[in-house]
Amino acid sequence: MAYEVIIPAAGQGKRMGLGKNKLFLELDHLPVFIHTLIVFENDPNCNGIWLVVSSDDKKQMNELVKKYAITKVTALIEGGSERQHSVYHAVKEIPDDTIVLVHDAARPFIQTDQIARLTKVAEEIGAAVLAVPIKDTVKKVDGDLVVETVERSSLWAIQTPQAFRISILKDAHEKAVVDTYIGTDDASLVERLGQAVHIVEGNYDNIKLTTPEDLYFAEAIVAKRRTKN
Ligand code: CTP
Ligand code: MG
Incomplete structure (x- = not known):
């Protein structure tokens, strides 16, 4: 199933x-x-990459895109102050009647088979996200006092990519602008519309590089993949 990302x-x-x-x-x-761009560059279902960059990084990122021969970058889009604004700047430019994926550049270990399963569900249902079951026990806490243990079987850690029919994602972002609502991911904006969002089980390797410790895990994933290939 063809898509834009x-x-x-x-x-x-x-x-x-x-x-x-x-x-x-x-x-x-x-x-x-x-790394992230190469996954989409090599996926035959990916029709175009809309890379959102800050004005500070634009020149250097553009040079690296050329250096590593990434050909599918349709446009470099100017970023915003929040991730949601950055995504919205690109959402406004995407042509109608397509499936669109939103995927954090900071998740370089995404794999094509997961993208394919996700895209298929988004095409059928309208909105789908990759997710993995939470491994830790999660408790609700007030100050330092435990209030309740949340039932774990219903808790999933949500990743990207998140995939949508573009009309749904456009409506969701436009409504968020009107309501001055900021969500932590794109699916939360879609949920506010009352639109069903399905999860597709992903993979624990699809980590987001956020804090320095994540780099140890990243090196381990790289090493694991090197020995497999
Ligand atoms: N992002 C973006 N525009 C913003 C903020 C974030 O395009 N205004 C992108 C980041 O570059 C990243 C993804 O959204 O690929 C997920 O965000 P996060 O992991 O929070 O990255 P940063 O915002 O860069 O990190 P931090 O929050 O620690 O500053
Ligand atoms: Mg951030």
């Missing part, structure tokens, strides 16, 4: 603490965001 890359990587965008960090000799 929006890749928000316009953050600052503050929690990684490098003093620059974490997406320039090299993993296995390639910048993090180039």
Whole structure:
């Protein structure tokens, strides 16, 4: 199933603490965001990549896109102050009648088979997200007092990509603008419309590089894949 993908890359990587965008960090000799782009470059179902970049990083990211021969970048879109604004800037540009994926540049370990399963569900239902069952016990806490243990079987950790019919994602973002609502992911904007969002079980390797410890896990995933290939 053919799709377009929006890749928000316009953050600052503050929690990684490098003093620059974490997406320039090299993993296995390639910048993090180039790993992410290569997955979509090599997926025959991906028709176009809408890469959202900050004005500070635009020149350098564009040079790296060229250096690594990524040909599917349809447009470099200017980022916004929040991730949601960055995504919305791209949503406005996507042509009608397509499936659109939103995938964080900071998740370089996404794999094509997961994308294919997700896209299929989004085409049938309208909205779908990759997710994995939570492994930890989760408790609700007030101050330092446990209020309740949340039943774990109903808890899933939500990842990207998240996939939508573009008309649904456009409506959801437009409604969020009207309501000045900021959600932590795109699906939450769609849920507010009363639209069903389905989960598709993903993979624990699809981590987001957020804090410095995530880099140990990233190196381990790279090493595991190297021995498999
Ligand atoms: N992002 C974006 N525009 C923003 C903020 C984030 O395009 N205004 C992108 C990031 O580049 C990243 C993805 O959204 O690929 C997920 O965001 P996150 O992991 O929070 O990255 P940062 O915002 O860069 O990190 P931090 O929150 O630690 O500053
Ligand atoms: Mg952020």
